[in-house]
Amino acid sequence: MTNIYKRALKTWGKEPQMLQVIEEMSELIKEILKNINRKKDNLAEIIEETADVEIMLNQLKSCYDIEKQVEDYKAQKLLKIEKRLDDWEKLKGK
Secondary structure, three states, X not given: OHHHHHHHHHHHOHHHHHHHHHHHHHHHHHHHHHHHHOOOOOHXXXXXXXXXXXXXXXXXXXXHOOHHHHHHHHHHHHHHHHHHHHXXXXXXXX
């Protein structure tokens, strides 16, 4: 997969692809807002836009060669979230 991301960057260039990341993220935001604010049944669109965003985020990580750093940071953040959830559940369990 990484090869595809690198090929896309080489073919279309860094700046256009990073702008594409922003575009795909805004499309996902738009679909989430429709779902929440307008109670629209648009799960298919949310699925499609989520896939697009994940692809573009992977391309962004490849572009900046930050795959490892993002994974490390994500693992740290998940531990913090887990601790907050544990604390919250203890507080609510009293």
